Amino acid sequence: MPTVPTPAPTAGAPLLAASTEPRLARALLGAVLVAGAAFRIHWALNDEGMYWPDEVYQSLEPAHRLVYGYGLVAWEFIEGARNWVLPGLVAGVLGLARLFGGTEPGVYLDVTKVFFGLVGVASAWGSWRLARAHGASELAAAAGAALFALAAVPIYFAPRALSENASALPVVLGLALALPKGASRRALGAGASLLGLAVLLRLQNGIFCVGLLGVLAAQRRWRPAGEALAVLAGWALAYGLLDWLTWGRWFHSALVYLDFNVLRDGASAWGTAPFSYYGRVLFKGMGAVSLLAGALALLAARRAPGLLAVAALFFVLHALQPHKELRFLVPVLPLFAALAAVGLDSVLEGLGARTPRAMAALAVVAVATASGLGAGRLTFGDVGQYEDSRPRVSAWDDSGDVNRLLLAASERRDLCGLKIEVAHLAWTGGYSYLHQPVPLYSHNGPSRESGLYSHVITVPEHAPGEVVARSGPLVLARLRDGCAPDPGYAWRLP
Template sequence: MLHSNDSPNARLIDFGVLTLMAVAGIFLRLHWGLSDDSIFHPDAIYQVLEPAHKLVYGYGLEAWEWEFGARNWALPGMLAGVLGAARLLGFEQPESYMMIVRGFVATIFCASAYPVYYLARQFSATRLLAFAAAALFLFNPAMIAVGYRTLSEVISTPFVLFGLMWALGSVPPGAAAIGREAAAGKCDRLWFVLGVSLVGIAVLFRLQNALFALALVLPWRFQAAQHARYTLGLGTLVFWALVYGLIDWITWGLPFASAGAYLHFNLVLNGSTVFLGSNPFFHYVHLFLSSMGGVGALLLALPLLAISRARPLFICAFLYLLAHSFFPHKELRFVISTVPILAVLSAVGIRVSIDRVRAAHLQPAINIGASVLVFGLVGAGIGRVPTLKIKDVGGIEMVHTSVEDSLFDHLGGLNRLLSEAGAREDICGLYLREIRAVETGGYSYFHRDVLFFHTENLPEAAGNYNYAISSQPPGAGWVEVGRNPPFVLYKTQPERCTPPTNYERSLIVLPPDEESAESE
């Protein structure tokens, strides 16, 4: 439990202001997000949403990670709960359940503002500076742009932040106490376990979050006064590691199968670099500046002032950024969980600087001035949001995707045509001519349990499908029934589809010899 010297009325006011700020953050994300059907990165669909859709509706395209067991099912399972609840309420079409999913993601992501504020207060930032820290996160242009997307980095962030808040904000377990203090100590112990557990759950959602768990617990091992905290924290993390292994055992037939496959692909095969390219060691500095502007500069500079006062948080953020910097392929989304932590450290860093001002009577004015400057910079940064391009966040180039394209609604028209095709009563097969399914929303948008062909899974004959989407001139006999430039939806034949002899719902269908080699 967090301990504060603020009065109950002050805490209530702070909570109310934070709630208003969080609601404003949700509004900004959904302002751009509700009409955004873009897929700026395939992982937003095929690592989370598509497997969740398959759990709820029974069908979906499978990325290689889900064919060969390189992902844990915890995160798709949670999102399947959201889709399942939407289905029970009658929201069974992409136009409706996608809005619900985006609203859910935006809400939990913006909830991270609460631990940002309370962590800043815990490490001695003033109330005004703590609000400024929350604003650095909530109204950060890059965080607005990604804050409604179904990315594991986005969804796991609030689990990391609430976990750090409760794990660091409780009285050390094992502290001697009697009477009411003993009861309070038991309560603190529960909050501590809950905090470490949330970090453990974040690891289930994204394996790289183990770096936060390591940075949180390991330093206590070398502090005599924190031995009880270390023992309890380590035991809690071991429990969640066993849960991770159990989920893999149930779903993949082997404990920790997904962790092993994922680490093998990235560490041994260097797969992300081979397929997606490499970047310089300090590329994350460039991405912070290109996506956030002046806000990014603050987040990179001010935390250095907070090292002495907020060392646990600094270690968490520094270790996470350093480890990711050693990997050649870099995208901003990989490290967005550090942004709210850096916002906390920025507020604490300003407070440290203010405390060094010898003229104590000037400190309140400096506190107000610094906070106003931060709020002003954040407000100006919101104007960057609609101008962001895929390259600004380190996005990847694909056949129909240029890094110069806007981050918003890129290829959104294609996904809306997918939904339109899925709503056709007579559809029995769809062919995406010259289009890779990896650049689309898959069955999550198509939402029809029929044959789905694309450039990586070609039809055997024209009779395998009766609708097609293309940006090229139509085939013989094709009739236009829908358009969202540059793509057009065609009806290709009046007859029912003839099933192919071999059909797979793989995102990329490997030839038999390659598939055998991959599974060895």
């Protein structure tokens, strides 16, 4: 019987055996996600610090009010500049913890931080899914996912209860479902719905919705564009209805937010930065990852032009805004990781042979892993915060000593009022950490002689009476037994 010749591989086709590469790719993806989860859980359980007050007063504190009935109220929740989706999500986590007995702040705060960290891991899987939807091989997609799962900057932000973290997952999954040319009607509807949800979590994610519609229109996919527009319109209606139910006016939070940030440029009061800010800070915070991801993303221009355009649009529009914070880019980082995977796949196709392909993918993962291992060395200068005042101070555990003493105060049965003499309340964990419905005063609050509080958080040399807890250079001290009533106490964040 004549021997049937084995067909020669086509140019650029992978030579790694079909039974080998998928196993390697799946093992690599699993390892990346497990390591990403380990990094995030470690920092969730070992950092009580703050990057910016929003991670408490736009999420944890209003959620605490929903679940436990009290908490400080930021101006956004007085004037209605935020909707209630993010606090509602966090309240769901707090409520679930409460259902299972987690009513102590040390418990429900850890649960919340771990939850947000795992959302970040799911977003890394979303990068893998988005890369696969644009034709990347499993091996390239797994390596690309590492650029989000294991990189220092995403790890730093991951455990924080911020709208950027919560919305990154529906953004990346929504585009993975809706953006590919072969998307079914069901996938398109689900993807557009996820993007609509992302807008409810963070208004700026509307850029992704506009980007999706723009790509569909540019590809002359008019029917999918119309269907996506109809779904997004439904979510816009839900946004307006929620505001009407909670604030009494259709789209109230969006209108107040846009008036403050766009018409009045109110956010510039917290600082401005030039167009180059994001590129500079990303390079400082994770230089090798940023250079590698950027170069590979450019290689994806031919195979994923729509995705690249959407990601670039989000980046450029944020770079054009005067007030900048690195966290604002978190929703787009999984997209750049997916683009890097698509670009890497083009590189792997050129390598062809089994060993170079595997080594190239592992090299990308190694770069990301090195970044994640160095995350503990991040300073505020590396994450673009407080650059003019304390750029060399560690970005981790800022205000952590105050927050640990708030946790200690939460266990004091003799507590009837507390003053934090060393910090403004905005840079503390508030009632989310204190978890007692007693007056809480800022550094510029009533004097000790007022009798309105029984305990103070201060420095040891100024500590009166009995020191009952210590954390770093600070102490929790008891002034007196009992407190005078304060009928004028306001729950508004000063």
